[in-house]
Amino acid sequence: MVTFPILAFLLLAAHFSRINYNGLAIACLLIPFLLFHRKRWTVLVSGTLLVMGSLVWAATGYRLALTRIQYGLPYHRLLAIMGAVMLFTLFSAWVLLRRKSRERYPGDPASAGISTWVFFLTALALSMIQLKVPLNMLLFNRFLPGFGWLEILLLSVYGAIVAARIHDYKTQAKWRIRVWHLFTIVFFTQLILGLFGFDSFLMTGNLHLPVPALIAAGPIYRGHDFFMVFLFLGTIILVGPAWCSQLCYIGAWDDAASRSKKAPGYYRNDRVRMMITVLVIAVAILLRLFGVGWFPATILAAIFGLAGVGVMLIFSRKKGTMVHCTAYCPIGLFSNVLGKLNPFRIRIDTGGCTSCMACAQVCRYSALTLEDIQAGKPSLTCTLCGDCITDCPQNTIHYHFPCLSAETARKLFIVLVVTLHAIFLGVARI
Template identity: 50%
Template sequence: MTMAALLSLPAALALLLLAAHGLRFGDMGLLCACLGCAALLFTRWAFARTVCLVALAAGSLLWVDTALTLTAVRRAMGEPWLRLGLILGGTAAFTLASGLLLATRRARERFSRNADAAPVQVAAFVTVVALLELARAMAPLPVLLVDRFPPGYGRLEIFALALYAALLAGAMLDPTRAARLRPRYWGLFSAVFFLQLILGLSGLPDFLMTGSLHLPVPALIVGGPLYRGGGYFMPVLYLSTLLLVGPAWCSHLCYIGAWDDAASRLPSRLPSRPPGPLPRYAWPTRSLALVLVVLAALTFRLLGVPGTVAVLSAAAFGLIGVGIMLTLSRRRGMMVHCTAYCPIGLVGNLLGKLSPFRLRMDAGCARFSRCGACARACRYGALSERDVARGRPGLTCTLCGDCVGVCPMKNPSTHMGYRLFALSPETSRRVFLAIVISLHAVFLGVARI
């Protein structure tokens, strides 16, 4: 066994002690998560070392907190406490020291696989853990499915989702691979979302967030609170997402948008052709749809229209959208539902400008190249000749990044790439991916009807 491998053994032992601590206090999720982190030490992924460092730092604080709590209890009861404090304090020191060994140069050399992707992967892993732990602690009911079936195993689901986010973020760093992966993981999210709905309707209410049913039509993010006069969780969540990643909700996180994307890729009776330009009727029809949703919701509320009628109206609106996907989106090879019908998409395009993320082309592409590869890949109609000449996508851009993956330049992320303040295009894209992949993994864990 090499010296680098030996340096990992104290960390593995420290994680096993934390797992035993979870078992002792009945926190089976903590047990499984610590065992999972220990297993990462047997890989060579660069992000695994940093993740374990964070886990060991948190573990040392957990031991200190446990020591202070238990010694305070013993002192209050007049029982001996010094030996207990020394044992737990020593365990905390050992956990911290094992992390310091893992931070040495030799240990870092052992964990060298995908070192370039490690910062993004670590950011995704830690962000998912932090957000899901916060949701788990603050929610008045179990928000994680695993907590609902074998109670107490929620941290196992958190660890699994964080690991999934880290691996996905690493894979998405390759722009050409990202264009193929995005529809797949977006479709996975939609499939999981609606599978939980089907299971909830089949008589398993634990698969529904609150145990009661809500209609999965995106327009209700606006219309629902206006009709009910309350229930602003989804609008707040939606707006928060827009602030973080702009209109990327519509290309990464919308459970219905994934259907439109899939429909636009289906074979059609017409000859195969690249996505067409944005239809002329797109802006008028989508603006009209938004106005109608708002007016209908307010009118139904003022007139006291029963909830059944409101639900049926919303369902009809959603079914029309599905029809548009299966006909127009499939025929045109572009996402007609999202760009010309969905009112939430319009809100996302407009308010998404509050986010600092942008897609831009450099001057060389806008003035000279114009090969059209990016326009042919865009299913949102956001790269017309006029848009390319201006050097930036149109308002229907959702930051999906498909255009970056097809750019023929050696470094496509600089020719057509993300922009965030004064950061380089590559760094901007990495920050964007870390955030949007983290949100995807969190939504995968908690987004239920």
């Protein structure tokens, strides 16, 4: 069953190698190995890639024929050859995508669909970055020019695997934490390498402090560089407050600190967090108005960041809850409040709920009190992490999105959040 598809990918690899797209050529050589990972999404992805490959042949044949026509050369044999290669590639795609092949690869069709979507959305977003952003955002390109395509393939495959794990109720909570911590490790490893002089690991060579509050305070102080603000708002539009449970490079630290206690405690202090937020914004405005130089401003920001680490080490560890994120970080507040603009919600079917409080026993964001549960929705600090969904013995907690069933809302949420995670893994660096 895989012989024709492997040959089709080899032909595509030869084509890309001939036109000096060596990263793409190696990616084409590697894709058939996916088929040894016997999961249904791998045939869907490989088959769809072959359909796209047939379009590459069509476009190439058309371009070559036009060139030959321009020079008055015969082109019919060329069209026949390219047409045959295109049909062979399409046939190979059909071999993979037909029902018989799909059934040979085990897996829940819903999970396969989610992984396939994550694969292609990640690949699409990273390809746009590869093609349109002048700065070399993808790390592989910085060491081996043109090999960003290979990185795109690897990150898309990674996203597809993570999506399947997070879609599985049994592994969702564990994998959310695993991949979030992985992201933080990758992010800070790059920062440390950058500090040791390997500046390819830095985004532009200009260092910034990795303190989330600076996402808001930095542009206010500088008056320019709104990239992180737009990135943050983009994630809010797509996945609401999930920035704080899946995407933030510091939030994973607070999560790790809070897990020093097996069962989360409860700590909320909205008033303190509001006051800290107002203070941070006010200080940024004053620093700008008084023309304070970058050095004292950086020291202040570093002190704020270190105080946040202190909050994690003392309070989050002691309470078993994410005190830094729910009571200290201004971006956490923005994420919770602005996140309400996004339609994703967590809802509790109060009819089936027995108030056993099992969900509250896993919520590290102190978003589930008895009153919240009886009201059928978590409170402001919910970050849509989903941990409570998998721990409810009555299955009464679910993702909610207008006009979608609970299961479809969950699938949509997973596709969006895992795609963002895979993209962040590829491009997020200081």
